[in-house]
Amino acid sequence: MISANSSIESTYRGEITLIFHGGLTHFFKSKDDPLETHFQLREKTSLKHIVEALGVPHPEIGNITVNQTIINLTYHPLPGDIIHIYPWQNEKSGEEAHPPKFILDNHLGKLTVYLRLLGIDACYNHNFEDADIARIAAEQNRIVLTRDRGLLKRKVVQCGYCVRGDDPITQLTEVVQQFSLSPYLKPFSRCPRCNGLLEKVDKQTILDQLLPLTRLYYNDFSRCSQCNQIYWKGSHYDRIKPIIQRFAVINDEET
Numbered sequence: 001m002i003s004a005n006s007s008i009e010s011t012y013r014g015e016i017t018l019i020f021h022g023g024l025t026h027f028f029k030s031k032d033d034p035l036e037t038h039f040q041l042r043e044k045t046s047l048k049h050i051v052e053a054l055g056v057p058h059p060e061i062g063n064i065t066v067n068q069t070i071i072n073l074t075y076h077p078l079p080g081d082i083i084h085i086y087p088w089q090n091e092k093s094g095e096e097a098h099p100p101k102f103i104l105d106n107h108l109g110k111l112t113v114y115l116r117l118l119g120i121d122a123c124y125n126h127n128f129e130d131a132d133i134a135r136i137a138a139e140q141n142r143i144v145l146t147r148d149r150g151l152l153k154r155k156v157v158q159c160g161y162c163v164r165g166d167d168p169i170t171q172l173t174e175v176v177q178q179f180s181l182s183p184y185l186k187p188f189s190r191c192p193r194c195n196g197l198l199e200k201v202d203k204q205t206i207l208d209q210l211l212p213l214t215r216l217y218y219n220d221f222s223r224c225s226q227c228n229q230i231y232w233k234g235s236h237y238d239r240i241k242p243i244i245q246r247f248a249v250i251n252d253e254e255t
């Protein structure tokens with residue numbers, strides 16, 4: 001005679017098929033897209049647990065279908081299920097959408113600076129521990145950018161992205177594309193040091209803070225509303241401008 005418990009367990013024992021699409025295939029050592037894999041169920045298990053056991057962080061997951069019905073990560077798969085898993089995509093656009101805000105782990109300092117130069121809200125502190133990043137992301141509704149999949153597996157992290165590229169420009173390209181940031185880019189509107197917003201400042205009010213040559217050659221100045229750092233279009237600006245122009249139009253009359 002079979003007890004009630006063991007019959008529940010056997011209901012959840014068997015093979016399921018998981019088909020990962022798009023950017024999620026990055027987490028498998030294969031070039032296939034879509035990528036089909038199989039998983040042996042041994043007990044009642046949530047889909048979140050299964051995909052993370054396979055190395056795919058849950059915040060990168062968008063739509064999921066099982067046998068053509070839409071489900072979410074709390075679903076408990078049954079033997080024979082064919083589950084399609086798609087990457088999360090920023091589908092909102094237009095006036096209702098708020099510009100996405102980010103928090104970056106402490107290996108992504110250069111990416112942080114580039115995002116801020118493009119005017120994107122990017123929170124970063126090299127002293128943050130993983131727990132701080134997860135907590136701030138949840139409290140301030142920020143998207144976590146990291147190269148650490150363990151950080152994205154934390155339950156409190158709702159939205160995040162595992163940065164694939166090694167160099168900061170590749171990383172920036174990825175993030176701009178992944179989160180459809182183009183409509184939100186406002187180059188040179190944010191302080192690269194502290195993330196504060198820049199505001200125009202009258203030269204006369206800051207004359208005493210300028211070096212003699214800067215005072216002589218430049219007339220347009222901005223100041224960070226948070227850290228008071230003063231910015232002008234000097235040699236540093238000329239170096240950065242071509243990089244920023246890959247992503248956004250710079251209107252020199254306005255900036």
Ligand SMILES: [Zn+2]
Nearest residue numbers: 191194224227
């Ligand atoms: Zn600042």
